[in-house]
Amino acid sequence: MEKNFDGKLTENEIANLFKYGFNEKEINLIKNYVYKYRDHLTGFVDFIGDSEAPSKMFLYNLKHYGYLLEDDPNKVISKKDVLIRKLIIDKLIKLLGPKFLQNEQIFENRNLLKKEPIGYKKVSEASTNNLIPEDVILNTKKVNKDKKIILPKEPVIWTPNHHFKDDVLASYLATMRQSYILFGSMPQFYNTIDGILANLVGSLMTNRKVKSSKKASIEKSVRAYNLGSDILCFPEGVHDKLPNELLLHFWSGVYEIANRTGAKVVPIIHYIFDPTLKVSTDINKIHTVVDDPIDITKFSEKSGLNYVRDVIATWYYLMMEKYGKITREELIKFYENRALERNKNLEEDLEKKELTSHEAFELYLEDLLETVDWYDSEIELNYDYQPRDIIRPEDAFSAIANISNSNYNNVWNVIEAKKLVKERKLENYQRRF
Numbered sequence: 001m002e003k004n005f006d007g008k009l010t011e012n013e014i015a016n017l018f019k020y021g022f023n024e025k026e027i028n029l030i031k032n033y034v035y036k037y038r039d040h041l042t043g044f045v046d047f048i049g050d051s052e053a054p055s056k057m058f059l060y061n062l063k064h065y066g067y068l069l070e071d072d073p074n075k076v077i078s079k080k081d082v083l084i085r086k087l088i089i090d091k092l093i094k095l096l097g098p099k100f101l102q103n104e105q106i107f108e109n110r111n112l113l114k115k116e117p118i119g120y121k122k123v124s125e126a127s128t129n130n131l132i133p134e135d136v137i138l139n140t141k142k143v144n145k146d147k148k149i150i151l152p153k154e155p156v157i158w159t160p161n162h163h164f165k166d167d168v169l170a171s172y173l174a175t176m177r178q179s180y181i182l183f184g185s186m187p188q189f190y191n192t193i194d195g196i197l198a199n200l201v202g203s204l205m206t207n208r209k210v211k212s213s214k215k216a217s218i219e220k221s222v223r224a225y226n227l228g229s230d231i232l233c234f235p236e237g238v239h240d241k242l243p244n245e246l247l248l249h250f251w252s253g254v255y256e257i258a259n260r261t262g263a264k265v266v267p268i269i270h271y272i273f274d275p276t277l278k279v280s281t282d283i284n285k286i287h288t289v290v291d292d293p294i295d296i297t298k299f300s301e302k303s304g305l306n307y308v309r310d311v312i313a314t315w316y317y318l319m320m321e322k323y324g325k326i327t328r329e330e331l332i333k334f335y336e337n338r339a340l341e342r343n344k345n346l347e348e349d350l351e352k353k354e355l356t357s358h359e360a361f362e363l364y365l366e367d368l369l370e371t372v373d374w375y376d377s378e379i380e381l382n383y384d385y386q387p388r389d390i391i392r393p394e395d396a397f398s399a400i401a402n403i404s405n406s407n408y409n410n411v412w413n414v415i416e417a418k419k420l421v422k423e424r425k426l427e428n429y430q431r432r433f
Helices: 011-019 024-036 058-069 079-100 110-114 167-174 186-191 193-201 211-226 253-261 301-323 328-342 344-352 357-370 377-382 393-401 411-427
Strands: 105-107 119-122 136-139 157-160 179-183 203-205 230-232 265-271 286-290
Touching: 011 024, 024 058, 058 186, 058 193, 058 203, 079 167, 079 193, 105 167, 110 301, 157 167, 157 253, 167 179, 167 193, 167 265, 167 286, 179 193, 179 211, 186 193, 186 203, 193 203, 203 211, 211 230, 211 253, 253 301, 265 301, 286 301, 328 357, 393 411
Parallel strands: 105 286, 157 230, 157 265, 179 203, 179 230
Antiparallel strands: 119 136, 265 286
């Protein structure tokens, strides 16, 4: 049950502000702003996530953009806001935005992705310290140029997949018109330059921990549409951290906005070989597909969301097939080297035993999370959408595993259920990392 926040910082939170260099005047200002927006918060943690204290940018961002937390759409977006962004800021961000990406962005020819490569040759093998070969040649059949996406005159809803730190900026650069971003990562917004940039192009803030804020995000999006702005939102809600699903299940907000406005949905799909690599290489680029608009209101909510999800997953798979070729041996070796870099004491253990695929993937997820400057584990661990009509084995067997009065008739069933539930929870990377 959602708890009411009284707007007061704890003694420990105040002590951490002093510890990290905030003076008394700054702390009092922070306390005043937090109290002012208390109805839209569950606590100070909503602003700082897993960190002990905010960054030095926090006070500036909160002072200028705290109003975005308001639930009243009229207080956060106006016709003037939309016009200024359309005429000036959108063009400016799309001109300068690529310079802020860690990896170069390439927009794919969809016709080329549909053609299977007829040749694949590695010019040089992967070194022990680098997973990616220096060069890869793909010989493909000649294909036609991609047809230009035809957008309706009315605003649309852009729906990207959600997998790596720069996907918000990469998604905005993929939109063909000015769009308001439905922004749910409050620590990242209020503690970094990302908040300033996101506000420049237009942001609709939502606190996913507060029911009224989630509901208000729909109203804000509808108002943005009515004022002539496109909307950019990530229907998965959180980053996809599963090795066996290309996409998480979609939240219903996209369908509700489309149903209320008639807006078509435009899929944006990104693929990058490894977003945890610190340097950009020729093969480690952000590959992006923008697909044709879809009218999901012709379907039921479930069918419409599943259809868009299937479209995005299909393009993601095609890019993965083309750009994600790697052998298991190369992959394991790469993560063994990463493990050694983290802990030199592992060397003897790895000589005796090869790193398992599960261990390698866990190392990858640790690196992936480190790319996010301000991480809120409560959001990332609990706010993926889990459809009620999908029964997971750990849920089905938890009642048996939790039996306290076992006897000789059911003891083996209880033991097996406990084992299954434990294994499934360990393999649920989405809610472990």
